[in-house]
Amino acid sequence: MRKNILVIGGTGLVGKVILRILEARNPDFNLFIGSRQSGKTTNSLVIDVTNPRTFDTITTNKIDLIVLCTKDSNNEILEFAIKNKLDYIDITKPTPELTVAYDFAKTKMPKAESRIVFSSGWMGGIVGSLVDFAEPEKNKIQETNIYIYYSVKDQAGKSSANFLAENVCKPFIVYKNNRPQKVKHFLNSERFNFSFEIGYRQVYNLDVPDLFILNQIEKIPTVSVKVTYNSKFITCLMGYFQSLKIFNIMFLRERQLLFGSSGNGDQTAFEVVIKTQDKTKRISLQSLKGQAELTAFSTVLHIERMLEGILYDGIYFSHQIHSPEEIYEALNSYSTINLKISK
Numbered sequence: 001m002r003k004n005i006l007v008i009g010g011t012g013l014v015g016k017v018i019l020r021i022l023e024a025r026n027p028d029f030n031l032f033i034g035s036r037q038s039g040k041t042t043n044s045l046v047i048d049v050t051n052p053r054t055f056d057t058i059t060t061n062k063i064d065l066i067v068l069c070t071k072d073s074n075n076e077i078l079e080f081a082i083k084n085k086l087d088y089i090d091i092t093k094p095t096p097e098l099t100v101a102y103d104f105a106k107t108k109m110p111k112a113e114s115r116i117v118f119s120s121g122w123m124g125g126i127v128g129s130l131v132d133f134a135e136p137e138k139n140k141i142q143e144t145n146i147y148i149y150y151s152v153k154d155q156a157g158k159s160s161a162n163f164l165a166e167n168v169c170k171p172f173i174v175y176k177n178n179r180p181q182k183v184k185h186f187l188n189s190e191r192f193n194f195s196f197e198i199g200y201r202q203v204y205n206l207d208v209p210d211l212f213i214l215n216q217i218e219k220i221p222t223v224s225v226k227v228t229y230n231s232k233f234i235t236c237l238m239g240y241f242q243s244l245k246i247f248n249i250m251f252l253r254e255r256q257l258l259f260g261s262s263g264n265g266d267q268t269a270f271e272v273v274i275k276t277q278d279k280t281k282r283i284s285l286q287s288l289k290g291q292a293e294l295t296a297f298s299t300v301l302h303i304e305r306m307l308e309g310i311l312y313d314g315i316y317f318s319h320q321i322h323s324p325e326e327i328y329e330a331l332n333s334y335s336t337i338n339l340k341i342s343k
Helices: 013-025 052-060 076-083 095-108 127-134 158-167 210-217 232-243 252-259 290-306 324-333
Strands: 004-008 030-035 044-046 065-068 087-090 115-118 143-150 172-176 179-183 190-194 199-205 222-229 268-275 280-287 314-317 337-342
Touching: 004 013, 013 030, 013 290, 044 052, 052 076, 065 076, 065 290, 076 087, 076 095, 076 115, 087 290, 095 115, 095 210, 095 314, 115 290, 127 210, 127 268, 127 280, 127 324, 127 337, 143 190, 143 199, 158 252, 172 210, 190 222, 190 268, 199 232, 210 222, 222 232, 268 290, 280 290, 290 324, 324 337
Parallel strands: 004 030, 004 065, 030 044, 065 087, 087 115, 115 314, 143 222
Antiparallel strands: 143 268, 172 179, 172 222, 190 199, 199 222, 268 280, 280 337
């Protein structure tokens, strides 16, 4: 039986790449594109996440799996999926919205009757799987730090830029010895040596869902995430703006323009440093085709896993539905991804 997959936000940057990779790897899947605007094909469905009256088309077309690639702050699609016992993957939620959605799903689905997967961690939620692969004895991990290299030349969607614009002046939570600490974006600079000939860069605080996932779900005591830009000037500028409270006097639209730059494509990279009592391990990953390609490929791996039919009903984070070895091998064999683990 052909599987019917609906990608809501399928006309957006990441949604388009998900559909391209899915179609190439799984020609037997029946792919539907959900968007606010009517499309040109029979598989284009008009779905507005803010208007539940448009959701009837999901049941009419007998969708098996909903992949959410657009902002749904009120969790309307999540609630619809739970009520109609449909499988669901969400790759869009920043940390505050993820925690709300996770609690919402647990409340609305006391009895598991579908598979709900939250995949909003960095680059499609693959960090948890890579941590599991590098250090299988997770109870030994004392600290995990993520370092992100972000290029303004890369293609980027609006959601992350808008999140930063809206939240750059607000504190968020990192964890040290299981104690939550409030910090702000682009402060607490440190110097980090990136792989892939990027070299030493200043890195600053960044809020991504892996902070919550690694500490609250995986119980790693100390977790932090820091970012650098491809431009050293821009990186320092962000630090100055935050330390001098310039962000506070900027209008939201001005902050959106500041964070919303998007180029024609560039590499993205991140590093994960895992510390136990007696050793340190390092995961280094580079996507030559940028964030959209890596996020989309990771999401496709989650979709394929769910459609294998061996996953029990329940609520998951994406790293919980795979074996770490499967994710490592899939990423390592992808032509535009470079992946290495050093000890």
